[in-house]
Amino acid sequence: MSAGSDNLEGDYVDHTDRMRNSNTIEALTEIENAGDLMKGTFNQNDLRDLQVLLDQPQKHVTPFETYISYQVSTKTSRIEFEKQNYVVRRRYSDFEWLRNQLSLCYPTLIVPPLPEKHSLFEQIDRYDRDFITSRMQLLHRFLNRLADHPVLSCDKKFEAFLIDTPVEFSTFKKSFAGFGLFGKMSESLQNMASSYVAKGRTVEFEKMSEYVDKLSEKIRTMEKIGQRIQKERTAYLQDLQMVQPILNQWQAYEPNLSQGLQAIGEAAITCAEAQRKLVDCQKPSLSVPLHEYSLYTEAAKDSLRNRDNAQIDYEVNMEQLCRVKAEQTQLETAPLSDHPVMFGMNMWKSPEQVQQQRMQQLETGASTLAMQVEVSRDKMECANENLRADFERWNQVKSRDLKNILQEMADLHIKMYEQSLNAWSKALPIVKNESQAQI
């Protein structure tokens, strides 16, 4: 890590005089041997009609703020796009905006998660090379998950995000400024509704949400286990590196054993190297993707919650309608004095009048409520349908992704053990040969 960041800092100074475009941009990409990490390429074998590539992070320093932007390249054959290739630059807050918009517009779709905001607890440099690389990879995955999504990939905001020039994009963003307020309102409504438990929650969604809860718990446990193993392994490999110096010291006094001791020391170093590789790969190829899935399950939980809210909405409306209907029938069958409440309020009116008025009120109330019920039922059914489809799709993607993560984990271990086995097998004849020579 330190080597990388040193390198970064060094280049940072070197390149200040070579700033591109404006005098506020520094090229992080011009770091030598940054190679495939910082500059990506489209996979030629990729046949998807919409492909997005995120690379070449740049640091921007303005008098007000310092931030990192990433290059978003798009390659597409969809007819909705005028051109086939687009290149734009976007910063993290743009991604955030995009995701917020999408989750507002499609509350019951599982919108892919963004990497978490930089947390103060971690105490790492926000412009640290590893942090940027890891965030860039996650943002890349985010965009491609959107591009692969049948609904989200056709969204206008996503399209604008991919192709708009900076000016276009910022005016486009402003046109949605009101949305924020609306979002907050609906949130408070949601909070109100959350105290209400949907009655007719179907078994299907009950199961889904139970599954998502459990899966997210499993993933979080796996993350924790991984961290603990990582910690132990790091300490282990550090200790393993101590073997050679100790053996070297001993070797000086054991002329007859020296070759064997040397061979063992070398094997230990090779093993330590193999362990080091495993430890280094752990974060980018295991813990980060796993953590992304932990966030993804949160997104799934959100959409499930939104669906529940749609149902609650419908149920509340339905209940009100029922109450009105019940009152109507009651007034029809048992008129007058059964209604003391009405009485008190309308002392000077004749009971008949009151009843008439009330009936009218109920009539109009019932018709508007019936409409609302209709609307909310539609919404709910829409939500159900959306979520059902998206959950199915998400499940498939999830199985594939998790399988890949686990296989990657197995592969890394296999590699590590192959190297270790090799190292020890090489050492054995040297250690043994000597003993034969002795006898």
Place this chain on the structure above:
Amino acid sequence: MQSSSSNIVSNNWEEVDSKEIKNLVTETNGKKENILIGKEDVLLHHLDISIVEAEKRINGPLTLKEYYSVYLIETKAIDKNWREGLSPTGSVWRRYSEFELLRFQLENKYPEAIIPPLPEKKASFTRQSQSSDNIDPVFVDRRRVGLENFLLRVAAHPILCHDQVLLKFLQSDREWSDLDVNADGGKYVQQAEFKLKSISTALRLKKPDDHMEEIRHYSSELQSSLGNLLRLRVRLADRLFAIHKLHANYGRVFSEWSALEKTMGDGLQKAGHYMDCYAAAIDAHMEEEDIVADQLKEYLFFGNALQGLSSRHQMAQLEVEKAESHLNLQQYNKSRSLGQDGYLTKLWGKWTGTTETPDDRQAKIETIERNIDEAQVLVQTASTQLSQFSKQAVNEVERFHQHKNANLQESLANYVILQMKLSKMGLQTWKHVKEALEDLP
């Protein structure tokens, strides 16, 4: 060891146990061959020695219970062509302190020999999961192996194997020692005296022997290197143990997870099973690695034995130097007495009125000369003793190195083999995991 492993993989415990025993057996067989490198005719050629069993006993009244372990030594004569005469079979119970006493006697009787070390009284360099309890069965069993090893080494030693006390220790039911076993006080005083002497001799020696200094130096290097190595080994073992055991958590998560999934269930279940195996396999590995560590530890203690030898050599040398300085003193006295013919002395004598008669002087000189003769004899015997000691010590050291090289080589090779086995196991496990995962949709 037992407690932690039985918690996690109780079903695997028996398997581990039997494997361990099997391993110990092969280990000791290997040792016997290794110990017999020389061509000398030694007791071990004529007598089969093994410690077959250890038993826990309780001593003292109920309120003051003292637990100790006794070891059953079984001997069987292969042939009877041995000077001291062997019983065809023997089986005796001895406790650790008796071994200590035997070793102490051998040390006193044969100062010029490197007396093989005893296994440790209390477990050192232990892993976290090991019990440091003195009567822990695993520890007692490892000590049994160590004590047997000690007997084998003594019986294979060209000098020590002829000792009568040793034979009695191995075969006769009681009264094997000249010293009283229970007179612990005397023994320890003697030992303490011996230690004190050897510490101070190093300071008093005028002309340390180069060869012995080298041995001293070597032994301290051996001790520090092996000490460092063993300490590191324990740390590595603890870490590795933890890493493997943590994988059991993956096993748990996988199998719980498999219950959630319809299509992934089977593969996850399998993968979880392999993770459990991965965690369980470390127990057996560590047991085997502990045996190798014990072998290295023996040589760590051999360092002490070497130092004992060098201390005893220093004492022998001190004897010579003492005799020499005594001789020098006598010779100086003589020259002073002869020098009294001088004028000044006479004057001094006259003036003080203490003039010696010539007869007196003659007598004095004669005594001095007698003393000189005696001192010369003393110097002579001490020197011959020292040179004999040195010669034998050189042989001993030579022999030690030969055995050490062979034994350590074997231990190191075993260590490497163990690491290979572990790597193979890991490789196999993760390959299985990968296969299981490939079955996933």
